[in-house]
Amino acid sequence: MMEHLKCDLKCLSRDILADIMARLDGSTLASAACTCSDLRGIARNQRLWKQLCNSTWPSTALDEAQHLISSSTDGFRRFYADSYPLISNDHKDANNYFPIQPTLISPSNFALFIDVYYREKCITSSVLDGIPMETDFGQDDDTTTGLMSWVLNCPFKVVPSDINDEDIEDGDDGHDFVSLVGKADDRCNELKEGIRLSWVLLDKKRGKAGNLSSWKPLSVKKIWASNGDYIIHFGCIIPVQESLQLPHNLAKCLIVARCNIEEKRGYLRWKEVSMHIEDTSGAYVNGGKSLIILNQALYCSRSNNRHAVKKGYIQFEGRKQEIIRKKKLEETMADWLVHLRSMHIEDTSGAYVNGGKSLIILNQALYCSRSNNRHAVKKGYIQFEGRKQEIIRKKKLEETMADWLCISFEVPMDLGTYIGLNWVRHTYWRRGYPF
Known part of the structure; x- marks a missing residue:
């Protein structure tokens, strides 16, 4: 059935058809080329596509552009199909x-x-x-x-x-x-x-x-x-x-x-x-x-x-933005760790707390009680230092007692340390210090 269909445009001259198709845009021109062989032949005319390219992209009409496009097969038609x-x-x-x-x-x-x-x-x-x-x-x-x-x-x-x-002058x-x-x-x-x-x-x-x-x-x-x-x-x-x-x-x-x-x-x-x-x-x-x-x-x-x-x-x-955000977060963490190196956390014995526990303590610090009383804060610091000095003094006393037992009675170091520790504890217990 389709084979017997005739194109009604055959009665028009080729020049008239070419003039009509020259007024079409690229997509319409491509669609018209699919209707019959006569229009397909006209639509493959490079002059039509060159005119279409020149109106869409004036740069293609410049002298230096002619050999760049026309040198390839179906130059202007392919250029339009690829670039539009x-x-x-x-x-x-x-x-x-x-x-x-x-x-x-x-x-x-x-x-x-x-x-x-x-x-x-x-x-x-x-x-x-x-x-x-x-x-x-x-x-x-x-x-x-x-x-x-x-x-x-x-x-x-x-x-x-x-x-x-x-470089254009103001008057131009x-x-x-x-x-x-x-x-x-x-x-x-x-x-x-x-x-x-x-x-x-x-x-x-x-x-x-x-x-x-x-x-x-x-x-x-x-x-x-x-x-x-x-x-x-x-x-x-x-x-x-x-x-x-x-x-x-x-x-x-x-x-x-x-x-x-x-x-x-x-x-x-x-x-x-x-x-x-x-x-x-x-x-x-x-x-x-x-x-x-x-x-x-x-x-x-x-x-x-x-x-x-x-x-x-x-x-x-x-x-x-997600990558930039992660990068900034990494840089912030790196800066924080650098500052953390100049800050440390101690227990009451004066020993440094390791990194894992330090992070937990810092996180807990965010939820501690607050006070505008600077004297109360200073008082807490003084109490902490007092406990710290007491622990250090007891530790030195234990070491001194252990050394004295080892030297005076030739007691082994482990036994001397054990006796010294218990003696110190007994002494402090009699004074009312709990252990």
Whole structure:
């Protein structure tokens, strides 16, 4: 029955169909390609997908981006399919779906496509062919190897140099200034609703891409110590393989954007965008592991559900705070033990109490009676010292009596000690001291 169905769109010319499909968004265009062979053929036209990519990510329309995308098979169509959905945190990815990792991942294998939007208008775009740090390597092979080793073992951070207005003069609005409406002491909510960021990573050799950004801000904070500076966080949570030995087998790709709002002129000045990788303890991941994580991110699950992406970020931050809390508790305990070494607990014989009993005594001290009478506290201390001195005096008397018996009557030490002890006890009993 299905074989005899005919496509009613065949009566339209191919040019008209192509013009209609050029007006569709990516998901609708992909759905239309599944209806009949004619639409499928038109939907595979790279010109349509290039136009769609250019409108979604203006960075792909830059001259330096053309050869990076078009060089791979189904370049723009595959780029859109990989980059439009966001990376989601799925633990099943960590050990089941990642391909075999290459023995060496070079920073030059990747390209970055960065686009910043405000109120659905692109305000700045940038393309980076390779990780920027690699451009600092010299010509000498030994020097290059040494620098590469240093980069791979140091904390990893990417800072595109062309997304920066620090050198723009005050009288120049620049290309990435945006007019703001009204005046406010805190623009966090306005920036959270208006700012969008895309950070697409492309593996040039395999043609695989992925969007490392959360699209919407994950957090916006005002730096109150500065004059109108704001820090905006984007990013994604990447499940990683156990071989990387990261806590919870998770990593956070954090994109930090910094901007300044000039309230007098009503402008937003974009200052810097940077990216780095963190584990759940908040520590920066080094360059070698970061490159592996970025490569794994290209093969993670995708989702168009922005709430699911935000939920994964919240769960990651919860684990991070738990680790930080435990670490602070350990540091507090360590500090307490250090201070404990300068404090000790004695019994009435003057002997130090061991650590286990000391902890029990300190805990019991929290539940003892209290008094604002300083003299009563001092009186208790004097009574304790009196008992302590009495015990020490009795002990010395026992030792003196034992020594006298041993020397005078050649009594064995054990017997002398026994006689001396009983003599002292008998003497104190006659004086009314209980034993």
